[in-house]
Amino acid sequence: ADKVYRLKLAETWGPNFPVFGDSVKNMVKMAEEMSNGRLKIRVDSANKHKSPFGVFDMVKIGQYDIGHSASYYYNGKVPNTLYFTTMPFGMTASEQYAWFQYGGGQELMDEVYSAHNLVPFPGGNTGVQMGGWFRKEINTVEDLKNLKMRIPGFAGEVLAKLGATPVNIPPGELYTSLERNTIDALEWVGPSLDLRMGFHKIAPIYYMGWHEPATELMFIVNKKKLETLPADLQAILKVAMRKASYDMYVQSYALSAENWAVMKTEFPDIQVKTFPPAVLSAMKKANDEILEEKASNDPMAAKIIKSQQDYLKLVRVWTDISEYGYIKSTKELAK
């Protein structure tokens, strides 16, 4: 019989975590089927390995062969991992996929990860994430001052620059903290995952997104381990990952649409709002200042940021006259 290769995969998510976890299950199933059972991948969720944000390290040292996580979780360890998930005011999912596969994005990501014995691949996209649940309206930049918000990472840094107070609160205490006004606002994901957290019952204003327009998860594979696989199995694994990531984007899209319909009928009081233009432009300015600072400190960061910004300039013109133009010109007709 053919030799069976067994791989171990660690994911950042808990068992049966919707959408994110589905992407992994999907990939594993395809890999096994395409290889006719020669590639078997065991999936360990966070409840088993107990280290959701240790996935990078555990795959790097070979405790696991594959990981499924998000690149920006590791920016404290390797600063340039920040750019391969999503950027505030950055590209949409289709634009970002174009950048990854035809705009030099994948090569840049490879360069950042290869120093750590890792081979990275896109791992599924959530699409535009929502700006978060707020208890009070944000009408001016002044309203951001003293806003206590759970918003981790880079976006938190942007808001802090405008006088807001980013707060670290464990996920288990978010609901109580929002309900009791310990925080004024929080961001989670979007309808696909927000519905079950119940935030809409205690903070009725749902702001549209700006900070994570195209959150892309990632698969990382231990490089040495990958090279021990026969060439056909390497190819099968890569195809399975690429297909799974695309499937997750589609699934997120479908689930967000469905859940939003449920939310809107069951909870008609939810108010969807956009931040006023003045607030958004202040955020954009703060965002650009931070990026400039990061670029001036690190040549590799400068290279990635430039690649993303150049690509956005190129691709957005096309988006404007294609998808956006189409949606705008046929908006009334679609109803």
Next chain:
Amino acid sequence: MIGIIMFGVALVLLLTGFPVAFVFAGVALIFGVFAEGFELFAFMPYRIMSIMENSIMMAVPMFIFMGNVLQKTKLAEQLLEAMGQLFGRVRGGVAVSTILVGCLLAASTGVVGASVVAMGVISLPVMLKYNYDKKLATGVICASGTLGQIIPPSIILIILGDVMGVPVGDLFRAAVLPGAILVGAFILYVLIYAYFKPEAAPALPESEFSGPGGFAPYLVAFKAIAPPLVLIFSVLGSIFYGIATPTESSAIGGAGAILLALLYKQCSWKILWESSIETVKVTAMVFAIFIGATAFSMVFSYTGGEELIEELMFSLPGEKWGFLIITMLVILVLGFFIDFVEISFIVVPMLYPIAEMMGIDLTWFAILIAMNLQTSFLTPPFGFSLFYLKGVAPPEVKTMDIYKGVIPFIGLQLLVLASIVVFPGFYGFE
């Protein structure tokens, strides 16, 4: 299979009396190295790190500190006696007060270790001083210390909400009445027990109540009632008014205790320092068990323990009542051996889709599971509450006293659980 042998060996080695934390670690070491090799232990730093980063657990030392300050300044005694007076000079008054204090701690966090240990420090010495039966005293503390599981905010409800896809807010609301009924059942049991066995839960002696005439008694009463009020206000108030997160409220509780000590002119550096040292000892005892237990569960799950449980679940019956009853029994039995977080992650994802298919209300199902898992803290031999309390109890309290003490309370929890199963309408379900 290795999983089952491991539990057996751990059980035997625990009986040797070597510290619990290191028995877990040692058994994990032997079985882990034997089955998977040394490499498995490369996971240990990651697992320890995740315990370190779990800031919800920060409530543990801070509530223990609060308990120590209250105890060393004699304010705890005063507090419980004052509350005992609220119930008249009834027998079992201090035990009832203990249940209410447990309720208070439960409403401010969902961390069982913190509540059990703080209550052990606060009220066990008082009950022992007034000649309470050791079994009753320890049973009351363990049981009311675990109330944090069902009374919101509660960690288990948050995990279940996440795993089952039910809004956390709904679960919190649904848990209030079952929690209240459980508290009522505990109190009723203590009162009845004390009525029939007066020597087990004596009323406070008359001398405790004597004082001068005129306005003075009111002043004395007020001075006695004030401490609990200040503490209730500082701990619960800080959450309800949005000043602090549930975890941070434990720091407010610690600070509140110091403030009380200052108000009553009982505060000194010596007391703070000694409280701090005591707190470190108890906290380290609790977290050593966490570390030992994480090593143990690591070896259990990496040697096929999860698959073992999954096989077990496949043999569940396919109609509603049979499914419910067997499910509850299986969770209860697993709870004897396995941590509630593990159970919620391994077993619940397999159960809730079936429940949903049978048309069982998921909120109701989640509350049943939460009640059931709360019991797992009390069930010997691996009930963590039992270990926590043993760690702070004076040497004259034996493990056997605690084991025997919790049995009636396990019974009460199962009784309330059964009532939710039989009368869902009363609890607002369906």
Next chain:
Amino acid sequence: MESLQNVFDRFSDVIGKITATLMILLLINVFYDVVARYFFKSSSIAFQELEWHIFASMFLLGIAYTLKEEGHVRVDILYEKLSDKNKAWINSLGCIFFLLPFCGLVIWYGYDFTLESYSLNEVSGDPGGLSHRWLIKAMIPLSALALIFSGLGMLIKNLRCIFEKDI
């Protein structure tokens, strides 16, 4: 042997004093963060992270001190009925086969874990968070080392109970 045991015991006492200080600092830290956020509308991610750094250092190091103070909980159903010598046997064997090797493994793998963080100059992933993440990771092998010292103190004490006739 007695003097060697004293060395280990004094070491544990020093650890005890350090951790008690950390405990008080923890309370001040959390209380300060609450007051600053609620009353002064300011909050620092660095101070929020410092909370769990202090908390973790306190309980990790505290394990060694607690061992010396006999504070780790035991199931005493049978243990309490044993003679002092038999208790000493259990403690010595447990120390040699469970406690010390387990600490050894934690040090072995904890060292790599820390070194990785040190060599990457790892910082907090959140902006404004603490730098030098390796320092807190180093607490894992360090606390296991402290526990080894404390465990050796316990071992010597129990061996003396077995082999020295009159103490």
